[in-house]
Amino acid sequence: MPANSWKMPPLIKVYEALGALGDGRVRIVDSRRALVTSSDGTKTYEVETSEDGREISSNDNASYWRGYLGYPAIAVLLARGLYRPPANVTDALAGIPWKTLNRKFKNDYAKTLAEVDKELEQSGHDPDAVRSEAESVLSFIRKLGPIRAKRSRPPAETPLVRLRSR
Secondary structure, three states: OOOOEOEOOOHHHHHHHHHHHHHOOEEEOOOOEEEEEOOOOOOEEEEEEOOOOOEEEEOOHHHHHHOEOOHHHHHHHHHOOOOOOOHHHHHHOOOOOHHHHHHHOOOOHHHHHHHHHHHHHHOOOOHHHHHHHHHHHHHHHHHHOOEEOOOOOOOOOOOOOOOOOO
């Protein structure tokens, strides 16, 4: 693996990317640039890709601090049609408050995924089918062999506007 290759992300990052698609939080700006809004709406990540999708730059925390391809970049690859997940999977993962869950379980991704599986089942979705699709996306990323482009610091949180009562 070349030194400038992205590390493979944990499976949960694929779930988060699929959820971002389901929520409509991915906005393609032009042939190279896209924006992805965080699940709680407090951050907007910038993702740049080469035309073939192999060279990727993303300013999300995982990409910057951990060196693996974060969910915004994965979501953009999917939104650009390099891999097309079925709508029932993206719909199943829409509306999940990823940041809240990850904080609740102190970034123990196994616990977060167990909670998501429980929520999927309760809402009538098949957790095994969702996991299978997420694993297929991960396999696609492995075959793509994405290369790290420029490194950019993550954005600051945008405070939610609060109305003061008089």
